[in-house]
Amino acid sequence: MKRNHKAAVEEMQRLLKQNTKRYAFKKLEKEVIKTGACVECGACVAACPVDAISGERTDRKYVPILTGECISCGICYAMCPRSFVLQDQLIGEVKNSWKLQSTRDHMRQDGGAVTAILGYMLDEKMIEGAVVACRSSDTPWLPVATTITRREDLYRCGGTIYTHAQVIDEMLRGFKKNLSSLAVVGTACNIDAIHRMEEHSEGLFNVDRAASVFKISLFCMESFNYGDLVAFLKKAGIEIENVSHFAITSGELKVTLGSDVRSWPVAELNTAAASSCAFCQDFTGKYSDLSCGNIGSDEGWTTVLARTDRAADIIKGALKKGIVKGEALDAESLQAVMNSARFKMNKYYRLQTGH
Ligand SMILES: Cc1cc2nc3c(=O)[nH]c(=O)nc-3n(C[C@H](O)[C@H](O)[C@H](O)COP(=O)(O)OP(=O)(O)OC[C@H]3O[C@@H](n4cnc5c(N)ncnc54)[C@H](O)[C@@H]3O)c2cc1C
Structure with missing residues (x-):
């Protein structure tokens, strides 16, 4: 077949226009070149259809400029x-995605979908227990990992605690x-531990094929050391x-004290972040059955990603029974989740390099 390079480049541009955001060289420079993540392969130089990028060799390395x-x-950006x-x-792999809200009245962080789905699974006897993090009765906002076996008992454990829990x-x-x-x-790091036990x-x-676990991960940019948060x-x-109430939305930690709400950019709490978060690149918890967070949905709703057939069937069942209500996630909302995931991955680059 006769090669037509110009046509191939035009087709790449057409597909990029259709499928993804078109990022300028500036983004590549900021996220990959300046952070030191660049592998000096020259892909960006070679791929540029208008020859606007050159590879310059400094005394230390090859740099695209x-x-x-x-x-x-x-x-x-796409070829890097x-x-x-x-x-x-x-x-990671996503089979179906929704924005969901619990139809019952109970304590919740966002749409209460996590609590509602667990309640549904308990009621339908799909599980014998749900391992969640409840607030300690002695030490305010310290998470206590607890196994709940009755739907009603889940209602006191809704909401987010921004500290690692030993689930x-x-x-x-x-x-x-x-x-x-x-x-x-749990957060992606908790789910990783289960994944290790599976793999x-x-x-x-x-070893024990009779033990079964359904994994629900919570989207997570970072969690905080309890003492440092205090x-x-x-x-x-x-x-x-x-x-x-604590909430992290749009890069801000919002702290509710009665009728007063105080907020700080999350970046100001960097010193309070758990040290392990610097080693994590997984925002959504790729090894879970279901991943849930607020990014991608309006206030009061939960974004839910189903990664397995079982997870998708459970959500469809809960929707059918009216335990949750909602709709499929649109492409723009899914893109918002991916943007947060990209932010977390780039954050990892910045932490790992001193360039
Ligand atoms: C540390 C942390 C950071 C997060 N950061 C983000 C973020 O950056 N962006 C985003 O979109 N979403 C984030 N989330 C998820 C978000 O806060 C909600 O948990 C999610 O949207 C589900 O809301 P819901 O109303 O459906 O859950 P709910 O119905 O309120 O249920 C939440 C469930 O999570 C359990 N839980 C709470 N805290 C913990 C914990 N520390 N470890 C294990 N289980 C816990 C509760 O016991 C409860 O079962 C984060 C969650 C955590 C724990």
Whole structure:
């Protein structure tokens, strides 16, 4: 077949226009070149259809620089092996996605979908218990991992606690007590631990085939060390026991104290972030059955991504029974989730490099 390079470049541009945002060289420079993530392969230089990028060799390394006029076609960013553009790379496999809201009245963070789905699974006897994080009765806002076996008891454990909870330890306690089917709610790092137990030849779920777990991950940019969060708030004149609600939305931590709401850019809490968060690139929890968060949905709704057939069937069942209401997530909302995932991945680059 006769090759036509010009036609191939035009087709790439057409597809990019259709499928993704078209990022200018500036974005590649900011996220990949300036952070030191560039692998010096020359893909961006070679792919630029208007020859606007040159590879310059400094005494240390090869650096792509803009020497012509960028037409913002997006090809350099899309072809770079270190940029994050593919859906699978950003949020993993997703079979179905929705914005959902619980139809029952209970404590919740966003749409209450997580609590509603767990309640549905308990009522339908799909699981014997749900491992969640409840607020400690002694130490305000300290998470206590707890196994709930009745729907009504889930209602006191709705809402988000922005501190690591030991849900995996609690899950194992449940299995030791001979429970055999549990749902576990956790951040991507918690779900990673379960994934390891599923994938490793000596892992629990390989050794004990009768134990089953349904994994619900919560989207997570970062969580905070309990003591550091308390100290941060104290410095701002707030005692944590007076906080009635925490929320992170649009890059801000919002703290509700009765009728008063105080907020800070999350970046200001960097020193309070758990050290492990610097090692995490997974915003949505790729190894879960269901991933849930607020990004991508309006206030009061939960974005829900189903990654397995079982998870999709459970949501369809809960919708049919009226336990939750909602609609399919549109492409723009899914893109918002991917943008947050990309932000987290780029954050990892910045932390890992001193360039
Ligand atoms: C540390 C952390 C950071 C997050 N950051 C983001 C973010 O950046 N962007 C975003 O879109 N969403 C984020 N989320 C998810 C979001 O806050 C909500 O949990 C999600 O939208 C589900 O809302 P819901 O109303 O459906 O859940 P609910 O019905 O309120 O149920 C929430 C469930 O999560 C459990 N839970 C609460 N805290 C923890 C915890 N620390 N560990 C394990 N289980 C817990 C509760 O026990 C409850 O079962 C974060 C969650 C956590 C825990």
